[in-house]
Amino acid sequence: MPETIITLxxxxxxxxxxxxxxxxxELKEEKWEFTLExxxxxxSDELTELYGIMIPVVHINGEEIxxxxxxxxxxxxxxxxxxxxx
Numbered sequence: 001m002p003e004t005i006i007t008l009x010x011x012x013x014x015x016x017x018x019x020x021x022x023x024x025x026e027l028k029e030e031k032w033e034f035t036l037e038x039x040x041x042x043x044s045d046e047l048t049e050l051y052g053i054m055i056p057v058v059h060i061n062g063e064e065i066x067x068x069x070x071x072x073x074x075x076x077x078x079x080x081x082x083x084x085x086x
Contacts, residue, residue, distance in 0.1 A: 002061075003034075003035060004033065004034040004035070004060065004061060004079065004082060004083075005034065005035050005037060005060070005061055005062075006024055006034050006035070006036050006037070006058060006059070006060055006075075007036075007037045007038075007039060007058070007059040007060075007062075008020060008021060008024060008036065008037070008038045008039070008056055008057075008058055009039050009041050009047060009051050009055055009056060009057040009058075009059070010038055010039070010040060010041070010055055010056050011040055011041050011042045011055055012040065012042065014055060014056065016055070016056055016068065016069060016070070017055060017056040019069075019070065020056040020058065020070035021036075021038070021056075023070055023071070023072035023075065024036055024058070024070075024072075024075065026072060027072060027075060027076055027079065030076075032076070032079050034060075034079065041055060051067075054067040054068065055067070056068070056070055058070055058075060060075075060078055060079065060082060061082065065078045066078075
């Protein structure tokens with residue numbers, strides 16, 4: 001099965017981003033296998049334009065799956081779907 005990559009688009013001093021990161025890390029503690037990459041949108045004009053008011057934004061393997069208030073159950077369900085497809 002190919003490696004699963006969760007990308008969290010975030011910015012500093014964003015409380016929703018911190019909550020999203022915590023939810024994702026809790027999934028890791030539940031033994032879900034993935035690599036977490038964090039990208040600060042303020043480091044790129046393109047990302048700021050794309051996600052400025054949407055953050056946090058979560059992608060799994062390049063597919064946007066959630067933004068704003070991140071629900072751990074939604075991410076778990078998407079991870080489950082992806083693992084069933086392989």
